[in-house]
Amino acid sequence: MEILMTVSKFASICTMGANASALEKEIGPEQFPVNEHYFGLVNFGNTCYCNSVLQALYFCRPFREKVLAYKSQPRKKESLLTCLADLFHSIATQKKKVGVIPPKKFITRLRKENELFDNYMQQDAHEFLNYLLNTIADILQEERKQEKQNGRLPNGNIDNENNNSTPDPTWVHEIFQGTLTNETRCLTCETISSKDEDFLDLSVDVEQNTSITHCLRGFSNTETLCSEYKYYCEECRSKQEAHKRMKVKKLPMILALHLKRFKYMDQLHRYTKLSYRVVFPLELRLFNTSGDATNPDRIGPNRGHYIAIVKSHDFWLLFDDDIVEKIDAQAIEEFYGLTSDISKNSESGYILFYQSRD
Numbered sequence: 309m310e311i312l313m314t315v316s317k318f319a320s321i322c323t324m325g326a327n328a329s330a331l332e333k334e335i336g337p338e339q340f341p342v343n344e345h346y347f348g349l350v351n352f353g354n355t356c357y358c359n360s361v362l363q364a365l366y367f368c369r370p371f372r373e374k375v376l377a378y379k380s381q382p383r384k385k386e387s388l389l390t391c392l393a394d395l396f397h398s399i400a401t402q403k404k405k406v407g408v409i410p411p412k413k414f415i416t417r418l419r420k421e422n423e424l425f426d427n428y429m430q431q432d433a434h435e436f437l438n439y440l441l442n443t444i445a446d447i448l449q450e451e452r453k454q455e456k457q458n459g460r461l462p463n464g465n466i467d468n469e470n471n472n473s474t475p476d477p478t479w480v481h482e483i484f485q486g487t488l489t490n491e492t493r494c495l496t497c498e499t500i501s502s503k504d505e506d507f508l509d510l511s512v513d514v515e516q517n518t519s520i521t522h523c524l525r526g527f528s529n530t531e532t533l534c535s536e537y538k539y540y541c542e543e544c545r546s547k548q549e550a551h552k553r554m555k556v557k558k559l560p561m562i563l564a565l566h567l568k569r570f571k572y573m574d575q576l577h578r579y580t581k582l583s584y585r586v587v588f589p590l591e592l593r594l595f596n597t598s599g600d601a602t603n604p605d606r607i608g609p610n611r612g613h614y615i616a617i618v619k620s621h622d623f624w625l626l627f628d629d630d631i632v633e634k635i636d637a638q639a640i641e642e643f644y645g646l647t648s649d650i651s652k653n654s655e656s657g658y659i660l661f662y663q664s665r666d
């Protein structure tokens with residue numbers, strides 16, 4: 309089970325690329341995993357939101373394997389996915405075991421494709437993760453569509469199979485997609501109506517001094533719809549009070565949990581960061597789904613800086629742009645957040661990746 313995480317970190321000490329070989333020494337030649345590479349990524353001006361997500365994804369094994377497999381397919385025209393595949397391939401085929409790589413082509417492409425990221429400002433790592441996964445899924449679906457058309461048109465067959473249906477799931481969906489059920493129970497006639505909704509990541513509200521498990525429980529709390537929020541019941545043919553509940557129906561292979569650490573403060577007219585202490589277990593049991601013990605990794609925002617903490621083989625590694633360090637498992641606790649609301653920046657988990665056990 310891989311545990312991956314990316315976290316935020318404030319005011320990193322400047323230790324520019326000093327310790328790549330120190331890391332290799334620290335792990336030792338016998339312990340260094342075969343075919344594994346620990347490479348830092350150069351920061352191109354506030355691109356740590358991107359670097360931290362890329363590192364987390366690189367250490368999501370199923371994801372990395374699919375991206376590398378894509379690289380070995382016939383050359384396609386440049387897209388965000390080909391740039392990602394080139395980057396992963398370049399890390400995976402390095403002669404050295406540790407070092408630094410500039411993800412220049414990827415960043416250039418990203419800035420070209422989405423104006424949101426076309427600047428030198430800090431961006432939201434969760435937004436970027438979401439954009440990247442959706443873009444890759446779109447590219448794969450478009451390519452499949454093209455292949456189908458190319459395959460069928462010569463025979464004059466009309467492809468009417470998939471015209472109006474939803475596209476087939478891609479490997480992005482196979483890895484990250486889960487399903488939520490929205491259940492609404494009319495309090496008058498007790499009829500339950502439910503609607504499924506797919507997700508690639510889950511966003512949960514955070515509270516002070518809690519745990520991920522607690523936040524997830526809050527996620528599926530029952531909400532009463534009343535007064536002006538009454539629900540239109542098809543059975544009763546009128547607006548009724550109802551109970552609404554969200555449940556996870558199907559967990560993905562890798563669950564990306566986004567902790568909503570940015571909250572809009574009406575008085576301030578801006579978002580502030582919640583450094584709440586939220587404990588996250590290395591093994592997570594979810595939603596009464598027996599046997600679904602899982603593993604985490606994570607991502608976090610802070611004012612200005614993101615880092616990734618990754619479990620690779622038996623090591624915990626901290627990726628801070630071009631710096632890679634080995635850390636102790638106990639050090640993970642430093643990324644839970646703060647117990648008090650003093651206005652101090654802290655390192656706190658922002659996105660956690662949990663991989664389900666088979």
Ligand SMILES: [Zn+2]
Nearest residue numbers: 494497541544
């Ligand atoms: Zn009803």
